[in-house]
Each structure stands twice: as C-alpha cells, then as structure tokens.
C-alpha cells in the first residue's frame with residue numbers, strides 16, 4: 094500500500110497527539126497538543142528513528158516513517174513521547190534523570206510498551222539519502238563560491 098508523505102505525517106501527528114493526551118490525562122503531564130512535530134531527522138541523523146528535545150519537540154525520520162510506518166507509529170512515537178513525559182515530570186521539577194533510565198522504562202510500561210533504546214530497522218535508504226544530500230550540498234557550495242568570484 095502506498096502512502097503519501099502528507100498522509101503519513103498526518104497519521105504521525107494524530108498518533109503523537111493521542112499519546113500526549115494519555116500523558117496529560119492519566120499521568121498529570123502538561124504536554125503541548127498538538128505535539129510539535131517535524132520530519133527532518135533523515136537530513137541530520139539518518140540512522141535515528143526519532144528524537145525528543147527538552148523544548149518539547151519531536152523530530153521524526155521521514156524515510157524510516159515511509160519504510161516502516163507501523164513501527165514508527167506504534168513504537169518510535171511512543172518512545173519519544175515517553176521522553177517528553179520524562180522531561181515534563183522530572184526535569185522541569187529540577188531533577189535531571191537519565192534517558193532510557195528506570196523512570197522512562199516505567200513510563201513505557203505504563204503506556205503498554207516494551208522499553209527498548211534501539212530499533213532494528215533497515216536504515217540503508219535513509220543513509221543513501223543522507224550521503225546524496227551531503228554530496229549535493231558540497232556541489233552547491235562549489236557553485237555558489239564560483240558565483241561569488
């Protein structure tokens with residue numbers, strides 16, 4: 094089945110919002126809804142499926158989302174929302190805790206997930222994209238340098 098990028102991003106946004114709603118209602122969090130979500134990770138960190146920042150933003154690897162939609166929606170998004178919960182519940186109260194530590198693992202279990210730090214997805218297409226992007230950027234630089242002179 095083919096998914097347009099727009100549809101995939103909408104599905105990811107809805108899924109993230111649902112997890113954030115659960116966190117806010119059941120765990121007493123104050124996560125922003127809609128969850129600030131971007132899809133640029135493939136351009137900077139092609140092997141990583143998702144990241145969560147302490148500014149309460151998620152970034153998702155669009156290529157891995159295209160290739161492994163079910164996994165990213167079911168596992169990665171919940172994993173990253175788990176970090177937002179971790180930041181929200183512990184960090185903002187002045188206790189900086191370890192990523193993927195006991196607290197985060199407990200959050201994953203509460204959300205009905207098995208806590209795991211690493212994914213086992215095939216990242217070859219994302220790495221290929223990243224290499225091509227780097228190559229294109231280098232060429233762009235040479236061209237713009239030429240324009241200046």
Ligand SMILES: [Zn+2]
Nearest residue numbers: 172176193210
């Ligand atoms: Zn993590």
